[in-house]
Amino acid sequence: MSAPEDKASGKLWDGALDAQHAFGDLDGHRPALLAVHDAVDDGTAYRAELSARVDQPVLSDAPILQHDLRLPESRWQELAGTLEKVSAVDTNRVAVRQQYMDRAVPEFVGIPAPAGICWATAHADVHWANLTASPVRILGREGWGRAPEGFDAATLYAYTLLEPDTAARVRAVFPVLGRPAGLAAEATVCAQLLQTVARSDNLVLEDRLRNWAEELRRR
Structure with missing residues (x-):
């Protein structure tokens, strides 16, 4: 990473290092951060991070799932336990x-x-x-922090909306979804993605997101 020296701090800059201090390797469910090297040159800060290598392929080439996913029950439970x-x-x-x-919730969810x-x-x-x-590992870690209860489950559900069978499995594994306790997380994630649709991103999800927003309004 690089940034002007006076801006080389904050949530995203320190996300991986903070995650290592907070989680370690999460009992084998996240790649450990092995080393960090910082340098400054001519007013620009640089950070290099070395993480443990992950040999297993990810479950999708893109965030939005667009194929049938047949994970065994043990993997679902492993994911739920890790989150x-x-x-x-x-x-x-x-x-x-x-x-x-x-x-955002009033603007995009109504x-x-x-x-x-x-x-x-x-x-x-x-x-x-x-x-x-195999095993379940969660990659990416820069933006972690406090959020409404069920936020990660709601995010995973949102990216599964094109695959109804798997989306139903997500809801079954994460029962906070659909309950009053999960409403804030669901509404926030729905608003976030509808906001990206307004910017012409994630357009393939637009109809499903609008249906989700309608369901949230009924609740």
Whole structure:
């Protein structure tokens, strides 16, 4: 990574290093950060990070799942257990801000931002291009921090909307989805992706996201 020297800090810059301190290798479910080297040259800061090599392929070449995924029950439970461990880590880092929810949820989902939110730690970028299956490993770690309970499950569900059978499996494995406790996470993730649609990204998900938003309005 590189940045102007006076801007070489913050959530994304320190994400991998903070994650290593907080999680380690997450009992083998994330590649450990082995070394960090920092340098400054002519007003520009540079950081090089060396992580453990991951030999297993990811489950999808892109974040959005577009093929039938037949994971055995043991892998689903392994994934659920790993995300539960992530959620229990104590941190002051922030992945989702209340101010964003207050603005984006009404604008893109059409409901007030839910009140009485239970906050937990989230990886905040759980999608199919960041997951391996055997063993389950979660890649990507720069933006992790506090988010509404169920945020990682809601994110994974959103990227599964084109595959109804797998999407139903996600809901079964993460029962917070569909419950009042998960409404804030679902509404926030739905708003985030509808915002990307407004910018002409993730257009393949647009119809499914709008259906999801309608369901959230009914709830």
